[in-house]
């Protein structure tokens with residue numbers, strides 16, 4: 265059977281350059297969606313995604329298209345998540361394709377994130393062709409952007425499609441280009457099944473659904489399949505495609521993309537990048553590029569109201585059903601009580617989960633400052649990985665420690681090179697390369713400790729570059745580093761949830777800055793509050809929040825009860841995100857004060 269009529273492609277775009285809008289246009293044009301269904305963007309399903317304008321979970325659709333040459337084609341659009349935390353998932357989705365549309369906002373030009381994904385695509389030899397979107401905007405500069413694409417990315421862009429996804433301009437040209445420029449899939453129909461699992465999620469009615477791209481062989485309903493990384497086998501109960509809603513088909517063969525429901529219980533068993541083969545006729549080599557993804561950023565989540573603990577646990581379990589890259593385990597804090605230490609792929613992933621917990625599950629949470637995984641090599645020559653300062657052994661048991669490093673690509677206009685380099689140096693960065701991509705655009709490549717990135721790197725980068733800089737990063741390795749545990753004491757008591765691991769050289773300065781920030785954040789209480797930072801037994805900084813002079817209610821001249829109630833209510837409002845630690849009331853912000861400290 266010929267696979268000549270199949271085209272598998274992704275849309276590669278920087279956030280907000282119009283990927284979802286364009287995808288909807290393609291669906292609409294090929295008749296996959298009616299205009300009414302178009303009211304909502306089809307591909308970005310979750311509310312949160314829509315609100316934040318970012319794509320979190322990949323979605324894939326099959327489109328039927330009759331080309332100008334009179335032939336019918338099946339176009340599989342494979343959506344990719346659009347954020348730096350999900351690079352691995354992006355790379356697996358791209359691996360399921362033969363080509364990619366590079367969508368660039370004609371008024372903005374090429375951005376760092378676009379580059380990262382384009383390079384991912386070019387590295388695996390995808391056919392990439394450019395589409396300039398938003399040409400309806402008065403600020404669009406197609407010529408400049410075409411030049412930029414050629415200079416920076418090095419692909420031919422002179423015949424880039426000029427499009428406006430908003431106004432439906434260029435849609436047919438794009439479909440024609442897909443057919444002409446992207447090669448059809450190759451593969452051996454008679455070989456044993458070899459399919460790439462490139463996405464999976466949990467559906468409450470159907471269980472785990474996996475998306476696969478067939479490279480060799482055929483996958484039929486009823487087949488006994490095996491996942492090669494876990495060696496577990498399942499029966500393919502349902503096989504089908506999204507067109508764009510789920511539709512069962514008898515089988516999927518070479519080049520095709522579709523879903524399989526196979527009674528997999530847990531998304532953690534359906535690992536992105538895994539190879540699907542047949543139990544009794546296995547392919548001899550798994551797909552390349554498989555990686556186990558591991559959480560890199562951790563934070564403590566505690567219910568403000570201890571009665572919400574069970575609810576929080578259930579909510580975390582529910583979220584985990586659909587997100588195997590997220591982890592949680594119970595943690596107890598003297599200061600905050602019972603909660604969970606949660607692991608995330610990165611900061612955005614963390615914010616998304618926290619926001620969902622508060623919004624979809626109506627939980628009020630205190631979150632502790634994000635941290636990374638450290639490796640502690642103990643004097644007894646064993647090694648442990650810790651993801652919170654509370655787990656750090658006493659100094660006499662530590663031989664040395666290591667912290668994770670990343671490779672950061674920062675894309676910035678010429679004018680900001682100086683400040684960006686200064687920031688990287690301040691954050692203990694090691695310079696790799698500074699590349700002038702054009703006379704005005706610069707790529708700054710630095711090795712940086714992840715620990716500095718999770719604090720305030722991104723915000724600082726944005727503010728020193730007036731929003732122009734963009735960042736993307738990949739994990740490099742663990743490096744030996746001089747780290748100490750810093751404790752924060754409130755009225756002489758160590759508050760464990762505020763302890764942090766810092767680089768020794770930064771400790772004094774950070775300690776001082778942290779306590780002075782906390783002083784601003786903690787409101788006056790009926791008594792004096794001493795805030796101290798200490799390393800071991802040594803106090804390195806101290807600030808005092810003076811006692812309140814008058815009772816708030818004293819302001820309410822005597823008997824005006826409504827006024828009094830109003831004031832009390834107002835106080836209650838403000839109390840929402842407060843936690844009593846000892847007898848001191850600490851606001852949520854105080855737990856994240858370290859994020860607001862500048863070096």
Ligand SMILES: Nc1nc2c(ncn2[C@@H]2O[C@H](COP(=O)(O)OP(=O)(O)OP(=O)(O)O)[C@@H](O)[C@H]2O)c(=O)[nH]1
Pocket residue numbers: 277278279280281282283284285286308317318319346397398399400401427428429430431
């Ligand atoms: N003027 C104009 N606006 C557009 C065009 N295409 C998209 N937009 C707008 O640009 C914004 C971003 O578009 P999206 O399609 O959500 O961007 P996206 O690239 O999918 O973003 P992610 O899902 O985060 O990757 C939206 O407000 C769109 O309405 C266009 O051709 N012209």
